[in-house]
Amino acid sequence: MVLVAGEAGIGKTCLVRHFVESLPRRTPAFQGACEAFSTPHPLAPLVDVAGQAGGELAELVRAGAEPIAVSR
Numbered sequence: 001m002v003l004v005a006g007e008a009g010i011g012k013t014c015l016v017r018h019f020v021e022s023l024p025r026r027t028p029a030f031q032g033a034c035e036a037f038s039t040p041h042p043l044a045p046l047v048d049v050a051g052q053a054g055g056e057l058a059e060l061v062r063a064g065a066e067p068i069a070v071s072r
Contacts, residue, residue: 043067
């Protein structure tokens with residue numbers, strides 16, 4: 001897991017997009033992003049990843065599981 005942080009507009013999204021595109025074709029890569037609100041939704045990036053990864057993680061998120069259950 002990698003966290004990319006920085007000021008708005010410095011190229012975080014571009015950096016991540018370039019990195020993911022440079023991976024070997026069958027390498028799984030999931031991305032999530034924080035919301036631009038002053039108080040972001042807890043675990044929002046994990047929810048983004050769940051939708052891409054599928055499986056048990058996606059099922060937990062769809063079922064509205066508590067954040068602690070999703071993060072295990």
